[in-house]
Amino acid sequence: MTNVRVRFAPSPTGPLHIGGVRTALFNYLFAKKYNGTFVLRIEDTDQNRYVANAEQYINDSLDWLGIPADETVNKNEKFGPYRQSERKDIYKKNIQELLDSGNAYYAFDTAEDLDKERKGHEENGKTFIYNWHNREKGRLINSLVLTTDEVQKRIKNGEKYVIRFKSPQDEILVMNDIIRGEIKIDTNILDDKILFKSDGMPTYHLANIVDDHLMEISHVIRGEEWLPSMALHILLYRSFGWKAPEFAHLPLILKPTGKGKLSKRDGDKLGFPVFPLAYTNEATEETSRGYKEDGYFPETVLNFLAFLGWNPGTEQEIFSLNELIKSFDLDRVNKSGARFDPDKTKWYQQQYLQQKSDEELAEMFTPVIANEMKQSASDNVITSSFTPRNGEYVQKVVGLIKERATFVSDFWELSAFFFIAPTEYDAKAVKKKWKEKTGKLMNQLVAVISTIDNFSSSNIEKIVKEWITTNELGFGKVMPPFRLALVGAMSGPDLFKIAEMIGKEETISRMEKAITSL
């Protein structure tokens, strides 16, 4: 494929929805696969819905995911400007071309007039379509029924007008979509869409076509919600005499349960993010959670997003960005909508967490520890001089607990006992495992442990086990209370490894504390 240029063209009306992120990703993957260019264009033609920090949010999101645009605002501005609000003159010139060639016309109908027209049709069981059915019947006021002089007079008088596309009559338009194949549309059902609004701004349809052409976009990869307007777009290219790009309409991302496409509400209800980054609405000060802040890695998000509507055709499920670029292609994208599955995204996250090195994870975990320790210190929890938390120690801890975690934020709960002695003991476990004679037994164990010089887990294990066996004490009587003393609960990694980690002195101190308090 030669000279691939694709674009992601969001509207800066708020945070980028996960469906939009997937569209961006597929565009990015397609571009990179064919050594093409990924363009980010800001479609801010609707002044009413513009949100100031949204554009920054879009850039931050793509940066976090590692799929930045090659060309955009302030970056390789070969075909700039990349904000549609800064391209008004271009659209004006182009709409004039359409007006001159007779493919577009002025319309002076007010919103109220059209509303009335729609209602009237509805009452008669008909659908109102603003096109050849009625545009020249005289009920509608436009430059097709008005004389040139009248039109000029109305415009001069400052009367509001829009410019509409003159859609063709009696034609079966045959189009091709890379994902869906041939699609046929009867042009008689198309209405004459507004191309230019009365506020002097183009609508999406006009701006989009003009920009895609001027920016030399080769493939338009966008959501399925645009499929119904594909005919209009093809017709516009034809009216301009331009070659249309190829189109690929991506399947929608659906709600995990119930009907319809995934929305912010679903995330709130079911407890998962719908946005890549957390976002605060400046007006309402309402904050929406983001994948980043919830502890997901960018590669996790990339991977599960890629598998929503696409698959490699093999049984491999874990893909790095480079592997995705290599394997991705539009011909393996599905036609049908994909239900979003928060469980599977967690599974991906767990996989990526396991892949990370102890070193890398320790680095992420260290600030958390510092924070928790400070908290504990202020709560007067730390009473002993036990504060083992150098880098190597943290790495070892991470190595022992990471397999039971999905997020770095799970680490503290899984490993607090490596840093501070238990402050309380799991009541149920105490009741079940700490019997009358247990204190005595633990005292004996303390004596045994005191004699151990080489305090490695394997050596402690050997000696403790020998002691249990030769005295016929039973593992079930010794090990559970031993764990209770060191951990405070019946959970955690291998007990002898824990003992080695916290050291002989701390082990004994925790046991004595348990004996006196239980």
Place this chain on the structure above:
RNA sequence: GGUCCCUUCGUCUAACGGUUAGGACAUAUGGUUUUCAUCCAUAAAAUAGGAGUUCGAUUCUCCUAGGGACUACCA
């Protein structure tokens, strides 16, 4: 209502017109871990329905049903 798109286990999906319809998530049951989690194994689980084309249909065609999108001077 109208137009268009879609339809394989609960979910995401695989299967040049010929497979015991495969995998993953979730679920269940065992095993490992003298704890908990992980991990491992096993099980249950699908071609929406009906015609047609064909020696043979998950795959091609049509109809029905269901789902979805669009139907703004929003994108």
